[in-house]
Amino acid sequence: MGSYRALHDGWTLTGAGHSVDASVPGCVHTDLLAAGVIDDPYLDDNELRQEWIGRTDWVYETTFDWRPDPLVPRADLVCDGLDTIAVLTLNGTEIGRTANMHRGYRFDVADRLVPGENTLRVAFTSARNHAEAERDRLGDRPNAYPEPFNFIRKMACSFGWDWGPTLITAGIWRPIGLHTWAGGRLARVRPLVTLTEDGDGRIELHVDVERASADPLVLTAAVAGVRVEHTLQPGEGTAVLVLDVPAPARWWPHSLGDQPLHPVDVALTTTGGTSLDEWHRRVGFRDACLDTTDGAFTLVVNDVPVFARGVNWIPDDALVTRITRTRLAERLGQAVEANVDTIRVWGGGLYESDEFYELCNELGLLVLQDFPFACAAYPEEEPHASEVAAEARENVVRLAPHPSLVAWTGNNENIWGWHDWDWQPALGDRTWGAGYYFDLLPGIVAELDPTRPYWPGSPWSGDHDTHPNEPSRGTMHIWDVWNRVDYSHYRDHRPRFVAEFGFQAPPAYATLRRAISDDPLTPESPGLAHHQKAADGNVKLRRGLDDHLPAPRDFDDWHFLTQVNQARAITLGVEHFRSLRPYCMGSVVWQLNDCWPVTSWSAIDGDGRRKPLWYALRRAYADRLLTVQPREHGPAVVAVNDGRTPWTGEIEVTRRALDGTILAEAVFPLDLPAHAATTVPLPPDLATPGDPSAEIVVASAGDTRSLWFPAEDKEINFPVPRYDAEVTAFDGGYDVTVTARTLLRDLTLLADRLDPGAVADRALVTLLPGETTTFRVRTDATRDADALTARPVLRCVNDVRPGKAPAP
Structure with a gap:
């Protein structure tokens, strides 16, 4: 009896004197780019000339045909994601307002629809202007960046970060459509999946039904051959259906076992069997908890303590509507290939899409999910508190089916900031978010999903009387290394669980050349400088080189050596932390991915290319x-x-x-x-x-x-590198076999220097005299074999000879 109709066609976008066709789901920037109104903000410094977009109010509008059905009287406009401050009108009448990118909305429009043509209009107020107005109303609060992102429930890194562009988006960023229904609908299904002490599975399905009929309704649920049924009597709108599954195969992280997933089907029908609504998800049976005994922070899955071999995740594109399931599968697959088993979804981004968590379920990745608060003091006054509660309740329920999600965290660095970043004098008696992290959010998790642990912040010591970034308790972040001291000082720390630590390097050469037109390309050239967002980033890169490696003679040396140095720094940290097992039980590197082409802490750059760090992680995170x-x-x-x-x-x-x-x-x-x-x-x-x-x-x-x-x-008195190289073509690329006649330190084949689409299967291989390795290079391009075995493609550290000019 119910049906859903997507409203994704025929949209126009108007604002600032422009009127263009719009894609839905989408955002203003992608529509303006497609129409040729703006240049690609990821190229050169185009970002700087697009600040006006975030200052503009924008209107999306479409028309659609409607034919009422007297047997289906209810009609709701379902908005899965609106970014962010919007007023919706249907046929000239306001039907609703939104103020939160992180949640969905549903509006009853049955009385507003007319037979024939209908006009739907979504008018967005500038997010920046709105946030500034809230800041003025409530009083400023400390913030790590000069933007008011903490005064609006929107992806914080839209306002820029030390690895991201400032692109303040607006738009219908997730699906929008009409849901028509009769009798009743499944308003919310909340599965709590547990294992008994005997190893049997149990699913408690908490079901909320919105009714449009006083007649009895029937709920049925089924999983793994087990089926239960419950009749909702007139006036009854909630039920708990319990499914007991004998000895189900357990879901494991990929490092420990397989990932069996079991389809769960819920149906709402009339007593006569007419279908009204359905709900389908896949769940995994597993037990997950945190062991915090004596200050520890250890993930325990199915009674096995897990050393978290992790990476931090940021939104994979600053223009998030361009992120597809295919792209997520590639990026998360790269994480698994690097022996990563834990993904921390960072608090300055999003509650990710269902596809993200489904892929983590399938790939066996453990997910630590931050609530979206980062690096700032957040107001707790209304309407902010109500919006936070609404988004938290929605997303805790939405993500409950996913076995990959093993813990919730209240925020990123905000408790630490309150303690150490001079916030308290600036705040006075103003709120800063403590009520969220220590009261509201843990209460919501305990109420709606008691199967998962909650931790107030990252970092957090577990105790109000202990410094939040105390290494001997809970989780910690290590940033003195990148910001102030050499990476060998990772060994000064003895943490229980490191949730962030990182070291920078530029992206792959092909990524730089696509995004930056500087000629010549140098570390200080304008385009490359614009794509370095970290404070004194190049100074810190050079400091790191000076402590360890020969001085680069040209840009090619600088590019290669900074990438090597990033890999060395993170390898040292990971190996040190793993060597402390079981005292330390987690190493979560900042960061896996980038959201645009940029010099950053990532292992995979903004074009999806693997930096040498990725290969180093694969080795350092091996079983x-x-x-x-x-x-x-x-x-x-x-x-x-x-x-x-x-x-x-x-x-x-x-x-x-x-x-x-x-x-x-x-x-x-x-x-x-x-x-x-x-x-x-x-x-x-x-x-x-x-x-x-x-x-x-x-x-x-x-x-x-x-x-x-x-x-x-x-x-080190490295010898002049000497080697024999043989290139053999195969269908889809080349094998490059190198036999060392001298020691070759961190031998790397930078395949993208010849073909932007080429990928080598290994990097940073140190060969002793007489040893051999083979690089498998996958490429569709036909190349001179000699080019694959010489600078700037084939490199090692000891080809940088002090006082010697680079070979032509």
């Missing part, structure tokens, strides 16, 4: 890690096993000259259970170099290897 770590009495080998089976064998350790000559060696037994780590101190003949600038320590266990250079690269 089995061997790492050499400084300890109180000298270097030690730490073996970490986050795999599902024991790791047995031998650890072979050698101290070698750079030409490969073995100076000392030893063999240690390895018998390591799953989900464990062990430390093997090295004896003096292995731990103490005779000449730090000319030696290396190599530790290996089967195919797993770790290298320890006792000196920084800039101090």
Whole structure:
């Protein structure tokens, strides 16, 4: 009896003297770009000339034909997402107002529709102007950026960030349509999925029904061959249907097992069997909790403590309506390929789409979800508090079916900001969000989804009497490394769980060349400078290089070495944190992805290309890690096993000259259970170099290897790199086989330097003399084989020779 009709066609957009065709779902920027009114804001510094868009009021309008059906008297306009301050009119009569990008709206329009042509108009007020007016009304509050994003319930990073453009969007950003119905509809279905102590599954389906009839209605629910039925008597609008499933296969993160998903079907019918409404989702049976004993912060899934091998997620495009399921599948697939098992959805972005969480379910990714508050003091006065409550209630229920979602977090860095960022004198007695994080949000989660834990903030120590970023308790963020000190200082921290730490590098060369027309291209050229949003970003990049690597001689050196340095910094941090297992049980790198082409902390750049960091993460996050770590009495080998089976064998350790000559060696037994780590101190003949600038320590266990250079690269007497290279074509690309005649440090094939679409399967490979590796390069382009084996495509750190000009 019910039906849904999308209203996505025939829209026009008007504002600031422009009138163009509009795409729905979409936004103002994409419509203006498609019409040729603006240039691509991601290219050069075009962003700077588009500030007027966010200052403009915009109107979307369409007409549609309507034919009433007397048997289906109810009609609702369903708006899944409006961005953000809008007034909706139908045939000249106001039907509703919105003020929140993070929630949906439903308006009864049965009495406003007319037979024949109907006109729907959605008028958007400038989000920036509205936020500034709220700031003036309520009084300013501290903010990490000079924009009033904390005074409007809109994606905060629309207003710019230290990795993102300022593109203050407006538009119908999620589907909009007419839902017609009779008798009743499923207003809300809230599944609580649990496991009993005996391993059986239970689903409590809390169902709310909106009625248009006094007749009895029938609810049925089914999963995995189990079916229950309940009759709603006249006047009754809620029910709880319990489905008990004997011994279901459990859902696991991909690092621990499989991801069985079970379709759940709910139907609302008349007593005669006429269908009124349906609801379908897939759920996974799993238990997830947080172990916070003695200050710990450990995700426990199906009774197994998980070391979170994580990355932070930001919206994958600043113009979020361009994000498709295909794009999400590619990006999340790249995370899984890098051995990531945990995604933290950062609080300056969004509650992501259902497709995002469905993909995480399928791929076995654990999701830590921030509520959308970040880096600012947020007002708790009305109407803000009511909007926050409405969006939280809607999204906690919407995301409840997804087994990938394992914890809610109240905000990003706001509690930390209140403690440490001089907010308190500026705030006085004004509200700043504490009521949300410590009262409203945990109350909503406890009421609507008690199956999942809630944590007030990231970072948060778990105790009001302990500093929120205290490393020995709860979660912490580490930003002194990027901002003030060398990345070796990651080892100064002994955290229980690191929810953010990161180091910058520019995007791939092909990404830069697509987005920036500077000639010549230099670190300080105007376009590249505009695509570096971090305060003193290039200064910090250079500081990081100066501490470790030879001085770059030209832009190609700078680009390659800064990418290598990013990978080295994060590798050092990840390996240090993993070596502290089980004291530390989480490493969540800032960040996986970018929302446009920019120099940033990402592993995958704004065009979807993998930076060297991605390859470093794949190695550092492997199930089995061997790492050499400084300890109180000298270097030690730490073996970490986050795999599902024991790791047995031998650890072979050698101290070698750079030409490969073995100076000392030893063999240690390895018998390591799953989900464990062990430390093997090295004896003096292995731990103490005779000449730090000319030696290396190599530790290996089967195919797993770790290298320890006792000196920084800039101090090492690296040989001039020599190698033999062979290029073999195959259908879809080339195999480039390199045999080292000298040590080659962090050998990398930058395939995009030849073909923007080319991808190499590995990077940052250090070869000892006589060793061989093969890079598989997938590309449709036909290239001279010699170009694949020379600068600037094939690079290693020791081809940057102090005082020597680069080879032509």
